[in-house]
Amino acid sequence: MKAIAWHGKHDVRYDTVDDPEILNPRDAIIRVTSTAICGSDLHLYDGYIPTMQKGDILGHEFMGEVVETGPKSTLKTGQRVVVPFTISCGKCYHCSKHQYSGCENGNPADNQDISREGMGLPMGAAFGYSHMTGGYSGGQAEYVRVPFSDFGPLVIPDDSIEDDKVLFLTDILPTGWMAAENAQIEPGDTVAVWGCGPVGLFAVQSAFLMGAERVIAIDHFPRRLEMARQFGAETVNFEESKVAEALWDMTGGIGPDATIDCVGLEAHGAFADNVIDQIKVSTFLGTDRAHVIRQAIMATRKGGRVSMPGVYAGFVDKFPLGAFMEKGLTLKTGQTHVQQYLRPLYTAIAEGKIDSTFLISHRMALEEGPTGYQKFHDEQDKYTKIVLKPGTSAKAA
Known part of the structure; x- marks a missing residue:
């Protein structure tokens, strides 16, 4: 065959x-x-x-x-x-x-x-x-x-x-659904989704179906962002805006109630940590470019939830464990059931x-x-x- x-x-x-x-x-x-x-x-x-x-x-x-x-x-x-x-x-x-x-x-x-x-x-x-x-x-x-x-x-x-x-x-449909489920969305929540690929777009749909009031989709591809807007999402182009500042302004200085990392180990963008990760990957000193999960943790409101359907393969450094603990966040992840x-x-x-x-x-x-x-x-x-x-x-x- x-x-x-x-x-x-x-x-x-x-x-x-x-x-x-x-x-x-x-x-x-x-x-x-x-x-x-x-x-x-x-x-x-x-x-x-x-x-x-x-x-x-x-x-x-x-x-x-x-x-x-x-x-x-x-x-x-x-x-x-x-x-x-x-x-x-x-x-x-x-x-x-x-x-x-x-x-x-x-x-x-x-x-x-x-x-x-x-x-x-x-x-x-x-x-x-x-x-x-x-x-x-x-x-x-x-x-x-x-x-x-x-x-x-x-x-x-x-x-x-x-x-x-x-x-x-x-x-990808169950993965997007489980990603939203792991974010423990409550009616009226604001949810930020990194990555408008297939899983991210299904996570956007699922978040609205689970009662989110606002979904903010983050990407840099114009067509993908437009597809997210068609479901009612607000969008941030990370090549045109500083994501952390945009989310701060869009949530009145509180931060999203829940965040979803649909990107995983191959994050894009000319960010300092991402450039360092890229160098490590290219010289076999690292495996993952973990910019998105770091950014999601830093952006999530105190007491919020982080969902990570994005695939990671190994160990990452510069993980904001202090912010994760001090803000009392919850992280749920895993391959889809x-x-x-x-x-x-x-x-x-x-x-x-x-x-x-x-x-x-x-x-x-x-x-x-x-x-x-x-x-x-x-x-x-x-x-x-x-x-x-x-x-x-x-x-x-």
């Missing part, structure tokens, strides 16, 4: 690879009908995530049709399914607490030691996202093996709901309460995946979200 494979920094290829096979009784094989390039995939593209190996198949946002099942799978051939990016068994200690991204059984035992030293405990598993998270082949492919298929995938029973409406249930949100968010989409298709700027054939990565990386204001369509020609997509 064909798939998009990682071969190094800024080097992804449309390769011929082995077809997936049923390995465990709870497995299923899915023929992929739609898959997307995620902002988190750009961390792989930029070489920031360790334990990638040449030939690893990328992609953790995908859906498709069931074509084969193991004897303990509850899926049936021919069903359309959305597959969460988190690989979770549904039966372990963490799954019993609905902490699905912390599943103890998703990450194979021979991969668990990879993350134990850096993270304290083995990481949960995910599709197409390094051997630290299990080494699973991803869904930017014609076919993919789905472990624990009796628990994770959501069957889409209504054939009239096209892929585009439900594809983002795999990751996708399975917890699948059904309610699917219902909201089916009832027309949430629109996810607004993000899609480009559709491409799977063979165009390498070009898609380059465009999404270099032209983020124009390429807001790319959906890849296996089985179609470049012209048809």
